[in-house]
Amino acid sequence: MIKDEYLPLLKKVERPGRYTGGEYGCTYKDKNAVDLRMCFCFPDTYEIGMSNLGVKILMHCLNKLDYLWCERAYAPWDDMEKLLRENRLPLYALESGDPLGEFDIIAFTLQYELSYTNAVNMLDLAGIPWYASERGEDDPLIIGGGPCAYNPEPVADFFDLFSIGEGEEHLCEIAALYRECRKNGVKKADFLRLASHIKGTYVPSLYDISYNEDGTVRSITPKYEDVPAVVEKRIMSDLDRSPFPTEFEMPYIEAVHDRVTLEVFRGCIRGCRFCQAGMVYRPYREKSVDVLDECARRSIAATGYDEMSLASLSISDYSHIDELVDKLLTWTEKQKVGLSLPSMRIDAFYADLMKKVMSVRKSGLTFAPEAGTQRLRDVINKNVTEEEILRSCRMAFENGRQNVKLYFMNGLPTETDEDIAGIAKLAGSIIGEFGGKAVGVTVSVSCFVPKPFTPFQWEPQDTVEELQRKQQLLRGEIRSRKITYNYHTAEVSHLEGVFARGDRRLCKAVAEAVRRGQRFDSWDEFFSAENWHDIFASVGIDESFYANRRRDYGEVLPWDHISCGVSKRFLINESEKARRGETTPDCRTKCSACGANALGGERRCCR
Amino acid sequence: MLPVRVFFKKQGVAAYISHLDLQRTVFRAILRSGIRPCYTEGFNPHIKLAFAVSLSVYQESECEIFDFFSEDDLPYETITEKLRSAFPECLPVIRAAAPVRKASELALADYIVDLFTPLGADEIKAALSGSINVVKKSKKGDVLTDISPLIRSMRFEPFESGVRLFLRCACGSGEHLNLRYLTDFLGEKITDSRIVRTALLTADGETLE
Ligand code: SF4
Numbered sequence: 167m168i169k170d171e172y173l174p175l176l177k178k179v180e181r182p183g184r185y186t187g188g189e190y191g192c193t194y195k196d197k198n199a200v201d202l203r204m205c206f207c208f209p210d211t212y213e214i215g216m217s218n219l220g221v222k223i224l225m226h227c228l229n230k231l232d233y234l235w236c237e238r239a240y241a242p243w244d245d246m247e248k249l250l251r252e253n254r255l256p257l258y259a260l261e262s263g264d265p266l267g268e269f270d271i272i273a274f275t276l277q278y279e280l281s282y283t284n285a286v287n288m289l290d291l292a293g294i295p296w297y298a299s300e301r302g303e304d305d306p307l308i309i310g311g312g313p314c315a316y317n318p319e320p321v322a323d324f325f326d327l328f329s330i331g332e333g334e335e336h337l338c339e340i341a342a343l344y345r346e347c348r349k350n351g352v353k354k355a356d357f358l359r360l361a362s363h364i365k366g367t368y369v370p371s372l373y374d375i376s377y378n379e380d381g382t383v384r385s386i387t388p389k390y391e392d393v394p395a396v397v398e399k400r401i402m403s404d405l406d407r408s409p410f411p412t413e414f415e416m417p418y419i420e421a422v423h424d425r426v427t428l429e430v431f432r433g434c435i436r437g438c439r440f441c442q443a444g445m446v447y448r449p450y451r452e453k454s455v456d457v458l459d460e461c462a463r464r465s466i467a468a469t470g471y472d473e474m475s476l477a478s479l480s481i482s483d484y485s486h487i488d489e490l491v492d493k494l495l496t497w498t499e500k501q502k503v504g505l506s507l508p509s510m511r512i513d514a515f516y517a518d519l520m521k522k523v524m525s526v527r528k529s530g531l532t533f534a535p536e537a538g539t540q541r542l543r544d545v546i547n548k549n550v551t552e553e554e555i556l557r558s559c560r561m562a563f564e565n566g567r568q569n570v571k572l573y574f575m576n577g578l579p580t581e582t583d584e585d586i587a588g589i590a591k592l593a594g595s596i597i598g599e600f601g602g603k604a605v606g607v608t609v610s611v612s613c614f615v616p617k618p619f620t621p622f623q624w625e626p627q628d629t630v631e632e633l634q635r636k637q638q639l640l641r642g643e644i645r646s647r648k649i650t651y652n653y654h655t656a657e658v659s660h661l662e663g664v665f666a667r668g669d670r671r672l673c674k675a676v677a678e679a680v681r682r683g684q685r686f687d688s689w690d691e692f693f694s695a696e697n698w699h700d701i702f703a704s705v706g707i708d709e710s711f712y713a714n715r716r717r718d719y720g721e722v723l724p725w726d727h728i729s730c731g732v733s734k735r736f737l738i739n740e741s742e743k744a745r746r747g748e749t750t751p752d753c754r755t756k757c758s759a760c761g762a763n764a765l766g767g768e769r770r771c772c773r
Numbered sequence: 774m775l776p777v778r779v780f781f782k783k784q785g786v787a788a789y790i791s792h793l794d795l796q797r798t799v800f801r802a803i804l805r806s807g808i809r810p811c812y813t814e815g816f817n818p819h820i821k822l823a824f825a826v827s828l829s830v831y832q833e834s835e836c837e838i839f840d841f842f843s844e845d846d847l848p849y850e851t852i853t854e855k856l857r858s859a860f861p862e863c864l865p866v867i868r869a870a871a872p873v874r875k876a877s878e879l880a881l882a883d884y885i886v887d888l889f890t891p892l893g894a895d896e897i898k899a900a901l902s903g904s905i906n907v908v909k910k911s912k913k914g915d916v917l918t919d920i921s922p923l924i925r926s927m928r929f930e931p932f933e934s935g936v937r938l939f940l941r942c943a944c945g946s947g948e949h950l951n952l953r954y955l956t957d958f959l960g961e962k963i964t965d966s967r968i969v970r971t972a973l974l975t976a977d978g979e980t981l982e
Contacts, residue, residue: 167786174965176789177831183794186786190802190861416861418790418798470801470859502818 169263175249183419184212185246187260190416191468193225194261195235201345204228204236204271205259205306209284210686212240216415217423219477220312221275226411227334234341237261237269238415241284242291244685244692250291257291266292271344272306273329273337276314279665280658280688282321285310286680289324296677298326298371303354307344309337315368316399316446317618317725320668321676322370326354327361330728331399332432334409336366362393366400368728369393375670375724381711383669383722398729399446404768405432405453410461414469425473425506426465430458430490434479435753435771437760438536439547439744440578442617443479445737446730448762450753452769455490462494466503474498475506482507483754531562534573537581538588544747545580547740552592559596559607569606570596576636576653577614577628579744586636590643597646608650611640613659617666618725619732621740624717627663629710630656630695657695661687663713664702669724672712674705733761774811775843777852778872778982783834785863792827798864799839806859808852811842825876825973825981826945829953834970838981840876873982880976881925882944884952889965890935897936898929900962907954920958923950935963944973 167188168176176182197203206225208215215221215238228236237259242250250257256265266272272294274285286296289308295301298308310318311329318328329336340361347357358369372393376384388395402408417424433450434443453461462474476490484490491505498505535555537543543550555572562570574589593607613633616622628636633656644651665672679701686692702709717723719738736759743750750758753771757763763772783795790798800820803810812818825838843852852869860866888897904919928939942950956966973981 177965182789182830183791186789188786188861188863190798190805190859416798416801418787418794418861420794420797466804467807468805470804470806472800472804502812 167263168260169258172255172258172263175246175253175255178249179245180243181212181419183417184240185242185260186418187263189260189418191413192261192415193229193235193237193413195229197235197262197264200235201233201348202235202271202341203264203269204234204273204341205239205266205269206236207239207266207272207274207285207288209241209274209276209281209288210688211243212417213419213421215240216417216421217427218275218277219427219429222411222414223409224273224275224333224337226413227338227409228341230409231338231341233345235261239266239288241281241288241686247287247291247685256293257288267294267306269306270348271309271341273309273311274325275312276310276318276321277312278688279314279320279662280693282314282665282676283679283684283687285321286324286676287685290680296680297323299323301326301354307354307357309340311337313443313446316442316728316730317667318368318370318728319670319724320665320672322670323673324676325370326358328368328370329400330366330368330397331730332402333366333400334402336364336400339364340367359390359393365398368397370670373727381708382717383724383726385722386724386727396727396729399731399765401449401451401731401765401767402432403451403766405451406457406768410464412464412468414465416469423475424471425475426462426469426471427475427477428458428462428465429453430476430478430481430484432478433762433770435483436480436549437547437740437750437752437758439545439621439740440536440575440614440617442620445619445732445760447479448731448760449765449767449770449772451767452485454769455486455493458490459493463497466498466501472502473504473506483752485754531567531569532571532573533558535592536573536575537578537585538574538590538592539585541747542578542581542585542588544749545744546578547744547749549749549752552595555592556596556599560600563600563605567605569608571608571610574609574611575614576611576640577633577659579614579622579625581628581636583636583639586640587643589640590645590649593644593649594646597648606648606650608652609644611637611651611653613654613656615659615663615666618723619730619737621737621744623667623723623737624719624721624741626716627660627713629714630660633659655690655693657698658688658693660709660713661693661695661698664707664709665712667724668712672707675702675707678705731760731762731765736760775846776840776872777843777849777869778838778840778876779856779869780867781837781839781860782865782867783828783832783837783863784865785833787861787863788831788833791830792824795828795864796824798861802856802859802861802864803841806855808847808855809844811844823876825879826882826949828970829951832952832968832970836970836973838876838973840872870982874975874979876981877946878975879945879973879981880943880947881941881974881978882970883972883974884938884940884942885969885971886938886940886952886955887932887934887967887969888936888938888956888959888963889967890959890963892936892962894929894931894936897938897959897962898927900959901927901955905955905958907958909954920950920954923948941974 310325315328361367362369378384431452433447536548616625757773810820822841856866905921923943925941930937
């Protein structure tokens, strides 16, 4: 719990419940009786961090170790940051209230690029040196993980090591080794060398990066022979046997996802070419219906939530979705627990399932056609037809929905103005088809950001000007008042684009941004395109080199020494097919030999 | 259907949560306890539960009350046990029992208010004698209201960091005083305050059981 000396600050901040700790379900241990103290840091607000199931799972795994106590910390909002600095009080962990600097290990989950500044700022607020090279034997070990760790280079200098892939086992192995090394007086550098032998560990300081004259990477080489040239990600091979929390910290204030999240499977069978999650979480692995039912019951009993969402990438692809929903409904209805199924795929969407779920609670219906024309949908391998979209909308409206929300992207490779007009046309034909009724369509358009480990990792991102032109073009094409149109800020996507495919030289931009007070870049109230242009200019970084440049297949990519299991050959092949407008079947229909099968895994569909 | 009155404290870090957050926390704690609560009818059923009175953020209490109904006819000791284990540490359940008086009979509350101030008890007493005009926000806009008629008794005592105020005032669905107005009124005279509700009473001065 928060310590007394911090209490006077709480009356001066917005939502003090973010900073108190003392929630029901926290894990407490005797700090003098454990060998290792660890803090899991989420570099965004408490409300967002507390919604993250991954953090809960990992904390559960770590706290099962009797020699380790793992606590939590979140990025303080700027009002709290100001007070902490004014009062010279360091950032603390919510369970013990102890300053982060006193911990042995600090682990950050890096969910999105725009939280990088928050992560470094949290180190600063804790009084911990930012750079791994500046930290001594007594400073905490700083670990990074999460989806952004697949290309950790833009923040590589700040971390001692990265955990690549699913961390349940990996983090425990790292903790065990660290404990052993500390006991035997092994120096941090030697520990890191040993850690690099554990599969899934990337220690940035153990690699030399050299650059070509044109600024591209020439080579990434391990400094020693025993350090792996390529770090392969970790996966949990059997999800039925994967640890699942039995207790949950229950926020006093409302979290963003204030409900039980049930992870049904990992990975995705679809292979949309823009989607990083769909590639890096391969192979697709399922939990069985019985295990899911058990997890669901336990979670509801342990939390008292009256809402549960089945969260996975494309939920209707679950091979036993009907059985699962029926089984859950046998008790959720009685217990007045609402079920929601987000991210439905249009083609697999069917009336029965929708009716079942709708009988419990009305939740918004969203579909993601992603592109406005069939041609472009083929390019991105979003295998959905206009007919299917219309049919799904009909079902939604006939079942009493008044509004559907459609997600699209601007700036996809090969996109033309015709494709953009296609978005308006598609929304228009939905209105046309059901125009008699009081229905509405919300069109939400984000900007495409090319991501590592996707078939589009070589593609140039559209410039901010081009994205803005396309956004205005679409505005002009939308004629019906029943269509609500919103779109993302192009500059934000641009910044994401710079970091997503960045290399180690971007660390200095992150550091400079933190120095200049950039925080919470994914929040409108803090994002500043101007500031960022200044920051990049001041450290000599050419943004377009990272965001808007087409790469050759032969170029050494900054993340080439990391492997998510999907082969480069497969990605090149997919990229070529995209250019030809050819689609690739989903993993269940036909395996396309992406390479992820070599990682193993139960209840998957690899050949 | 068993009527249940729950007496609980709001202390420590719970002082920093709003009434809305408290409500949500209590709903979830009941569901965690394994007691099956009764729900309202209708399309969107929710747990039939009523707090005797709300308590603002930054205020603590030794005597909060809410009423709900259990589907099952359990002994009150069992209900108490189940609730205790499901509530967070800073919202300890004192006991669950059958309601004696109606919650609507609530009319008064006692408070201990620690005023952190360099001033003496006499100076604070002087500041609070006569009318206490505060600005209340209402739908019609801000109105200047004298809250002194809502105060039934006040006693002042010095303590190491300032002045301790023992206060009885109107509380409930009829007349009600939120002590925030009192501390706001003192403004610069105090550096901080700690407000603890110590009793909920009926009009005749009996503890609401
Ligand atoms: S190996 Fe085949 S089935 Fe498995 S993930 Fe790759 S493409 Fe899909």
